[in-house]
Amino acid sequence: MADWLESLDRLARERAKAGLTRQLRPRAADDQVVDLAGNDYLGLSDHPAVIDAARSALEVYGLGATGSRLVRGSTDAHAALESALAGWLGTADALVFSSGYLANLAVVRAAAAICDLVVSDAYNHASLIDGCKISGRPVRVAPHNDPAGVAAILDAHPGRTAAVVTESVFSVDGDLAPLAELHAVTSARGALLIVDDAHALGLLGPSGGGGVAAAGLAGQPDVIVTATLSKSLGGAGGVIAGAEPVIRHLIDTGRTFIYDTAPPPAVVAGVHAAIELARVAEDRRATLFERGARIAARLRAAGYPVVDPAAGVLSVPAPGPEAAVAWAADCRDRGVAVGCFRPPSTPDGSSRLRLTVNAGVPEADFARALDVIVECAP
Template identity: 70%
Template sequence: MSDWLAALDRRAELRAKAGLTRTLRPRAADDDVVDLAGNDYLGLSAHPAVTAAATAALAGYGLGSTGSRLVRGSTTVHHDLEEDLAGWLGAERALVFSSGYLANVGAIRGLVQPRTLLVSDAHNHASLIDGCRISGAETMVTPHADVDAVRAALAAAPNRPAVVVTESVFSVDGDLAPLAELHAVTRAHGALLLVDDAHGLGVIGPGGAGGVTAAGLAGELDVIVTATLSKALGGAGGVVAGPAEFVRHLVETGRTFVFDTAPPPAVAAGVRAAVGLAWAGDQLRAELGDRVALAVRRLRAAGLTGSVPEGAVVSVTAPGPEAATAWAADCRDRGVAVGCFRPPSTPDSRSRLRLTVNVGVPRADFEWALEVIVECAP
């Protein structure tokens, strides 16, 4: 065997010994597992209005977008979706990307100037971390949700452009960033605030418009919002929303936008239908909040340690990576899918099960799934 392949095998062996092996598990369309692992918080991915909109666009446009947005990939569906997203988020303009990952990388790169300092929360998602790295800018990582540390980082770099980078609802434990306080600090130092609202959009805030809106920051010219379209909206893609000048800058210079194939029109049409449902989905959000509270109560009653989330992510601490893997496998064997987060996917040394609450799951199935998780606990 070639030396480089042998080296990869050795690295795989080391990951296996550490309990860090990852495996692809294809699922069928008629899979009957109770899903507490996916991110379809509002159950919109299979909503009849969503699938009907996608089907109509598929018939009209075909399977793919046929090119990048600046060549032939932009359709009226994409533009209508961007207008709806901007209106929902209270932003001047919104720009759709093919993934939330590329939206984050592109947004951060677009905000960087010579000498820019990026101040990044220690619990930020990998796409934000990679965006900081790819930008080439100096990055200071501050302790999680520590406003004083952010203030100190900005004060130590006077007369430099700076961007504070955070999630709204953090993807690991579901806690909410102190966005209003962070914005006050960034504004006091003439910095910008970039918020990844992936796990907040559709779930929290007036009309489900996310954590930025909930914090009263919608439309602020020094706030940039990013999000995926694959979580509460049940589709795929990403969005960057903010001042019109910044969106124009991304259209003209953003490499992850300019050189990437546009999202398929059918996906954009389905997501647009989902935006309308999520915007008017207060009843769905009330049920979601009730289920989150039920999950926290049930897990705590069983003596399990977990997060008290602001959104719909509930994490439960596992004794270690092997225990987390075995726990998730036991749940799957009994028909319940849960997330299994281990280092290096976690920002600390703790392994967790991550439960993403989904109102598309029948209530009785959801309650049964909680019992299975408790019974399978190590």
């Protein structure tokens, strides 16, 4: 065996020994599993209005965008979606990418053009961490959700322009960042605040406008918002929203925008329809928060130290990676899909189940799923 193949085989054995092997499990179109693992928080991915909008765009534009945004990939559907997103998020402008991951890579790299220091929350998503790595700037990791810690880092580097990067609702544990306090720190020191609003968009803030809006920061010129369009909106793609000069800079220099094929117009049109539904989905948001509190109460009664989720993510500690895998597998065998998060997906090296609340799941199915999760617990 070639040396490099032997090296890969050795690494695979080491991952297996540590309980960190992962598997792809394709689901059929008629899959009947109760979904408490995906991110379709408002249950809009299969809403008839979303499907109709995507179908109509598919008939008009065809399957793909056929090029990058700056060549042939920008359509009037893309422009309409960007206008709707800017209006919803309360920003001057917005730019759509083909994924939230690519949007996060782009936003940190763009900030590096005007900042000479990047401060990243210790629990940030991998896409933000990778953005920091390619930024070409010194990166300081701040203690999780600690405005005082951020202030100390900034004060230790006087005269340097900084970008502070955080999530609004953190993707693994589901806790809420103290955005107002962080902004007070950054604005007093002339720093940018970059917020990944992926798990708050559609759930928090006025009309579901996100965690930044909920914190009263919508439209602040020194705040840049990113989000994925694949969670509460049930589609695919990403967005960066902020002041017009930020978007202008991204159009001119953003490598993951310039060199990537545009999102398919059918997906873009479907997401636009989902925004119109999400803005007025107070009943679905109420269902989501009621169900999140119910899950937390049930798990606490079973002895698990969980808190009511800030949005749609609830993290449940497991004794270790093998126990987390077994718990998730037992649930799946009984018709319930739950998330299983192990290193390196978990920032603190511990393992847990991640439950995501879906307001579109029928009540009887949700109640049964909750029973299954508790009964399968280690």
